Amino acid sequence: MELGWLLWGAAVLLLLHVLMGLSPAVNFALRIGFYSFLCLLASALTAPVCLLVNGGRTVKNMRIIRAVVRTFKYFFGLRFEVKGLENFKVEGPAIIVSNHQSILDMMGLMEILPDNCVQVAKKELMYAGTVGLIIYLGGVIFINRKSTTDAKMVMAEVAKSMTADNVKVWVYPEGTRNCTGDLLPFKKGAFHIAVQAQVPVIPVVYSSFTSFYNPKTKLFTSGKIKVEVLPPIETKGLTSDDVSDLTDRCFHTMRETLFRLSGRPSESKKSS
Numbered sequence: 108m109e110l111g112w113l114l115w116g117a118a119v120l121l122l123l124h125v126l127m128g129l130s131p132a133v134n135f136a137l138r139i140g141f142y143s144f145l146c147l148l149a150s151a152l153t154a155p156v157c158l159l160v161n162g163g164r165t166v167k168n169m170r171i172i173r174a175v176v177r178t179f180k181y182f183f184g185l186r187f188e189v190k191g192l193e194n195f196k197v198e199g200p201a202i203i204v205s206n207h208q209s210i211l212d213m214m215g216l217m218e219i220l221p222d223n224c225v226q227v228a229k230k231e232l233m234y235a236g237t238v239g240l241i242i243y244l245g246g247v248i249f250i251n252r253k254s255t256t257d258a259k260m261v262m263a264e265v266a267k268s269m270t271a272d273n274v275k276v277w278v279y280p281e282g283t284r285n286c287t288g289d290l291l292p293f294k295k296g297a298f299h300i301a302v303q304a305q306v307p308v309i310p311v312v313y314s315s316f317t318s319f320y321n322p323k324t325k326l327f328t329s330g331k332i333k334v335e336v337l338p339p340i341e342t343k344g345l346t347s348d349d350v351s352d353l354t355d356r357c358f359h360t361m362r363e364t365l366f367r368l369s370g371r372p373s374e375s376k377k378s379s
């Protein structure tokens with residue numbers, strides 16, 4: 108009986124191995140499928156723990172979620188090389204902005220997530236089964252991207268409450284996933300919150316995934332991701348008139364850093 112199960116297991120592993128060797132598309136689909144399965148399963152198992160330990164929706168649950176997600180990288184052969192963690196050690200609340208390449212970003216996010224930090228997410232994620240539940244329990248702020256008025260109202264509330272509750276807020280200013288090795292133009296929401304709450308903006312940059320992950324060419328292998336937490340940009344004394352400048356400044360600093368971390372010549376060097 109036990110030998111039978113062993114043989115079945117070996118046959119399944121062999122089949123997976125052959126399928127993965129045969130076609131990059133199958134390899135890609137299997138790995139993404141496994142990642143989604145892992146997220147759904149881990150969320151289903153972690154949600155009751157969060158409820159038991161912390162009783163409901165609170166940023167404290169992020170510590171539990173973070174500990175669980177940090178184990179995921181081993182399944183995919185991913186390594187993170189992190190620099191600048193000391194830049195998170197600002198007194199009190201802050202806005203953290205980072206580049207957003209893929210659903211895999213959740214691993215990079217949890218790798219360095221400071222305590223008392225929630226993310227801003229599109230409201231559709233609330234309905235992603237158990238993942239939606241765990242994100243809700245972690246205190247994630249949901250916005251309706253289709254209504255600027257709605258999103259602005261939610262963000263104005265966040266600007267007020269983050270100081271009172273002493274939380275950091277993590278925003279992906281590109282507003283959507285982008286795996287091209289460059290940055291999309293930044294949306295301004297994150298920078299409006301920072302100015303309204305008069306808190307610093309801390310930029311975080313992850314090197315381009317394109318050498319090991321590319322949905323267009325169905326590439327997904329193991330790889331190394333360089334992460335840099337950049338020095339905080341102060342916003343004390345800035346007003347809403349300064350938001351565009353602040354957004355541009357942050358965009359250019361992050362783009363330079365992205366190119367440097369990804370071993371790509373920067374635009375200024377290319378033209379010289």
Ligand SMILES: CCCCCCCCCCCCCCCC(=O)SCCNC(=O)CCNC(=O)[C@H](O)C(C)(C)COP(=O)(O)OP(=O)(O)OC[C@H]1O[C@@H](n2cnc3c(N)ncnc32)[C@H](O)[C@@H]1OP(=O)(O)O
Binds near residue numbers: 175207
């Ligand atoms: C255990 C296992 C677990 C497994 C699993 C765990 C995972 C556990 C982690 C989950 C983590 C999830 C992570 C999800 C990640 C995403 O869901 S990313 C997608 C959602 N996030 C975002 O979209 C954030 C970035 N977007 C923004 O900030 C956008 O500005 C907004 C607020 C959505 C508005 O969108 P928009 O209208 O398209 O953008 P924009 O052009 O910036 O604004 C239009 C105008 O409004 C103004 N404006 C914008 N915002 C404001 C504001 N707040 N106040 C005043 N004016 C404003 C602008 O200045 C602009 O006016 P002008 O300057 O042009 O005159």
Ligand SMILES: CCCCCCCC/C=C\CCCCCCCC(=O)OC[C@@H](O)COP(=O)(O)O
Binds near residue numbers: 142143147232235236
């Ligand atoms: C009963 C309903 C079942 C629904 C099943 C849904 C399956 C989803 C399961 C696992 C996927 C893992 C998700 C990890 C969290 C990813 C967050 C994320 O990266 O969202 C993308 C969002 O930032 C930007 O969205 P778009 O690039 O604009 O699009």
